[in-house]
Amino acid sequence: MKLHPFNESFAWRSTQANNGHTFLSAAQIEQFDRDGYCLVENAFSSETLATLTAAIDPHEQQGTDFLRTQPDESFFIAQADAITFTVHLVARNEVCRQFTRHDSLLGVTGDLIGDNVSMYWDQAVYKKPEPNRDFPWHQDNGYAYVEPQQYLTCWVPLTDATLDNGCPWVAPGVHRVGTLEHTVGPFGLTCLDSFDDAIPVEAPAGSIVVFSSLTPHRTGPNRTDQVRKSYIVQYAPTGSIIRNSADPSDRTAASDPKRQYEVLRHGIAVA
Numbered sequence: 001m002k003l004h005p006f007n008e009s010f011a012w013r014s015t016q017a018n019n020g021h022t023f024l025s026a027a028q029i030e031q032f033d034r035d036g037y038c039l040v041e042n043a044f045s046s047e048t049l050a051t052l053t054a055a056i057d058p059h060e061q062q063g064t065d066f067l068r069t070q071p072d073e074s075f076f077i078a079q080a081d082a083i084t085f086t087v088h089l090v091a092r093n094e095v096c097r098q099f100t101r102h103d104s105l106l107g108v109t110g111d112l113i114g115d116n117v118s119m120y121w122d123q124a125v126y127k128k129p130e131p132n133r134d135f136p137w138h139q140d141n142g143y144a145y146v147e148p149q150q151y152l153t154c155w156v157p158l159t160d161a162t163l164d165n166g167c168p169w170v171a172p173g174v175h176r177v178g179t180l181e182h183t184v185g186p187f188g189l190t191c192l193d194s195f196d197d198a199i200p201v202e203a204p205a206g207s208i209v210v211f212s213s214l215t216p217h218r219t220g221p222n223r224t225d226q227v228r229k230s231y232i233v234q235y236a237p238t239g240s241i242i243r244n245s246a247d248p249s250d251r252t253a254a255s256d257p258k259r260q261y262e263v264l265r266h267g268i269a270v271a
Helices: 026-035 046-067 094-099 103-112
Strands: 037-040 083-087 117-127 135-138 145-147 152-157 168-170 183-185 188-190 208-212 217-219 228-237 241-244 247-253 262-265
Touching: 026 037, 026 103, 046 083, 046 094, 046 117, 046 228, 094 228, 103 117, 103 152, 103 208, 103 228, 103 262, 135 188, 168 208
Parallel strands: none
Antiparallel strands: 037 208, 083 117, 117 228, 117 262, 135 217, 145 241, 152 208, 152 228, 168 217, 183 188, 241 247
16 A cells, blocks of 8 residues: 555544534544444435435436447446446535534534534435446545645445445554555556455445545446445535645645535534
């Protein structure tokens, strides 16, 4: 493993010392601190998920229709009949925007980030039936270098995520070294070729797989005949910046009001 060139003085900020957690259990916080992830079950009702999925599906279909107009029906890491990424839904759909303020998500972010939290990124990922397509090992902070490096990914399965349909796998403990150098592969950026102690995280619909932005993870192929659907919501400390790898002096505030809005201010939900 090789560190990202910007990662010169990273120190993992432990959340175990935060005795004021209100949503996650002490065991979940300990696991997140040690392994870089935890699973939160029964975070959303079936009604909430049905409404959210109904809001996302038309946008995903539009994206799939666009991909079918492209060479090889693909664009960057998306392919119409393998995997799609529908980004910035909070800027286009009020149901998605309100979902990012759900009590369960605010509870997780308050416990693991702190009192001042903003949206950073959102996307729906639909993994189509395709038995040979892995999504490679990567850290979320490898795609765009955010400072502070330590932000949060909430991976919400809209359908049950299983070994058969491509649930996430994590590389526990690696988050503690910070952002790794990533290389470009055929299906996206990658920071590891393999990891012997990888752990699969099967997650029922209505749960949250909570990752650090620094936790290497991958998803396996979908060997079923159904689409595996997920919605990924990422949160960062308010005031975070994005650094341009091509120009180290270029720093952009993560504060686009259409999609990078505050959700917690001084520990209080921001409407």
